[in-house]
Amino acid sequence: MKFMYLIFPLLILLMCCKPVESNTGNCIPDVFNQYTSSVIERDINKMMTTLTDDSTFHFLTTQGELITSRNEYRAFHEAWFSEDGWEISFGQPLIRQNRTAGYVISEFHYIHHLSEYQVMQLSSWVTLILQPEKNRWKIVADITTPIKREIIETTH
Numbered sequence: 001m002k003f004m005y006l007i008f009p010l011l012i013l014l015m016c017c018k019p020v021e022s023n024t025g026n027c028i029p030d031v032f033n034q035y036t037s038s039v040i041e042r043d044i045n046k047m048m049t050t051l052t053d054d055s056t057f058h059f060l061t062t063q064g065e066l067i068t069s070r071n072e073y074r075a076f077h078e079a080w081f082s083e084d085g086w087e088i089s090f091g092q093p094l095i096r097q098n099r100t101a102g103y104v105i106s107e108f109h110y111i112h113h114l115s116e117y118q119v120m121q122l123s124s125w126v127t128l129i130l131q132p133e134k135n136r137w138k139i140v141a142d143i144t145t146p147i148k149r150e151i152i153e154t155t156h
Contacts, residue, residue, distance in 0.1 A: 089108065121151075
């Protein structure tokens with residue numbers, strides 16, 4: 001529940017921002033698709049183009065760790081992308097927006113082969129908060145909320 005204390009003030013701040021032109025150069029579904037495809041492809045540079053250019057970035061991991069900078073976010077994902085034995089898929093997104101902010105909520109399913117006989121499965125929600133920046137939608141926060149995490153013993 002602690003993450004709720006982070007989400008609501010952030011959403012309120014975003015809603016109070018000065019409106020920009022509604023004809024941004026991209027749309028939120030496009031940003032979401034680019035973000036998710038870059039994660040699936042482990043393409044750090046492509047992923048970083050979907051994020052704000054601001055050095056401040058808020059990321060709440062599935063472990064409950066709060067990361068507060070764009071550089072830390074990049075380092076976290078570089079380390080994760082370099083790991084072997086995992087795959088991820090994303091569900092149908094729920095997208096809401098107005099002229100000053102938007103968000104995407106989507107379920108994701110992550111599988112990591114820990115060893116020959118163990119697989120970790122994680123189902124989680126991801127909430128991406130976006131705002132227009134330089135006439136484009138950019139992700140300013142990434143909040144993950146675990147649903148279920150389990151380690152499964154396999155026979156092969």
